[in-house]
Every structure is written in structure tokens, then in C-alpha cells.
Amino acid sequence: MPEMPEVEAVCRKLRDVVVGLRIEGIQVFRCATDAVAEAAAGRDIQAVERRGKHILLRLSGGVTLHTHLRMSGNLFAIPDWRFHLAEARVLIQLRGGSGIVLEDGRALARMDAAADEKINKRMNEELGPEPLGADFTVTRFQAMAKLSRQPAKLFLMDQSNVAGLGNIYAAEVLFRAGVHPRKPVNRLSMPRVARLHGSIVRVLEDALKSAVAAYSGPGSFHSEETFEMRVYDREGEPCTICERRIRRIPQGGRSTYYCPGCQR
DNA sequence: AACACGACCTGGTAGC
């Protein structure tokens, strides 16, 4: 589920219903500590923000409740916190009776709380530019690529280069840009890095539309808004462009899918 | 500095 587009969709949906509400209490079962609950209880939710794959609930008193969904987490509002049928790892009780649930079967998600400045500092130290933000320019991306010998796939997944790409969209970005996942980025020509940049933006814009449509629930779902995976999880299937079989290779301990014909 | 790898967790599924 959660790469940047999905996390953004989670934030938008949450923002609509929780901003302005007070946190009356928090029950922590896993994925957080009781200290986190104490730090956030009694505060108002003033804003819901996202940075990379991180979710930031800005609370009154200069405190941020920070969540990372990792592999399988989800964060969503429910109308009545007493009836959380979902397997909650953290249950946030809001004034008026509604709630927010952190759900995660694998319990790898993490929620913590700290002063705004501390969280902001951490985000800015760890994360590169927002891929759909104004400061993610071709020039900046080219400058970064020139300095790195990382294989293209790992370069894209490194959150300090660009914030928000994960295993699926990194593979899709490389396919659309025609770049081989093992290609060291400093050995790509500047036009090819520019193409990679364009591909990042296009893939994430499309995936975001798709994620937002999916999260707004059934009824408002149109097939042209569904993001099409061209290589991810398609090992052995023919490439949609050149018909050669999609390959799967290990990279950084994960699976990378690519087309040996289209990606060089 | 750059990389590989296991750990963190649970659940689903392919294969025998």
C-alpha cells in the first residue's frame, strides 16, 4: 500500500474529517509507546501534513504526532471509536466520539510524538525534495545524479535523494524512462537523467490520481484513473512495448522487475 | 563511504 501517492491519499481523507477535533485519549496496543499517548492527549488536531511517506498530525502546543506506515500500515478515521472492528494498533479517541485508527497486521508501522521543530529538522535532514513539489527541478536532480554511483533503482528508493518512491513506483519509473535498474546514475547522460526526472513526476501524478480515486471509495471510481503496472510483479509476462519477458532480479534485498529489451 | 544482510512482524500462497 503505502508509497507517497497512497500516503497522500490517506492524508487527504483524514484531513477532511479530523482537523479541528480534540484528542481526548489514545490507546496504544503496539507500534507506539504510552509516552506518545501522553504527549498527544488533550491536544487539538490543527493540520494533517505529509512529507515523503511520513504523516504528520500537527497538534496544539507545538507538538507533532508522527506516523510511518512502513509496509502494511493504514491510518484512517472512524465515526465511532467504540466500534473499531479493525485490528487497531493505536486507537485515537476524538471529541464528539469519532476516532482515528492505526491499523497494521504486521505491526511494523511506527507512531511517535515530538516538538514540531524536532520533527521538522529530522524530516529535512533525512528526506530529499518532494517529487511533486516546486523545488524538485531537473537541474537539481541532475546535480544529485552526477554525484552518485548508486544503481538507478537504489538511487530512486533512497529517501534522501527523492522523498516518497518505494519498490513498486521506482520500478515503474525506470521502465517508463527506459533505464536499466542496475545502471549507475552518474553514468547516465544528462538528457537521460532529465527523462528519469520527467518519468518520476508523471508516474507519481498518475499514481496519485489513482490512489485518491481508490480512497474516495466505490462509486467515484473510473478505470482510466487506475494506475497500470507495466513491470512490477509481472515476471515472465511479455513487455507491453517489445514483448520480451519481464525479469525479476534482487537489488538491495528486494525484487526489482524490469524489461531487458526496453531498459538499458 | 558504500554496500549486503538480518531484524522487525504477520499473513498469504505456491509447491510438494
Next chain:
DNA sequence: TGCTACCAGGTCGTGT
């Protein structure tokens, strides 16, 4: 049916 092995959208700590 039941077992095993492997796989999973992410990150962190450790070791080479």
C-alpha cells in the same frame, strides 16, 4: 489436507 519455504508496498542497525 498439511506442511514448508518464500514472498510482501519500508526502514534501521550491524558488519564488511
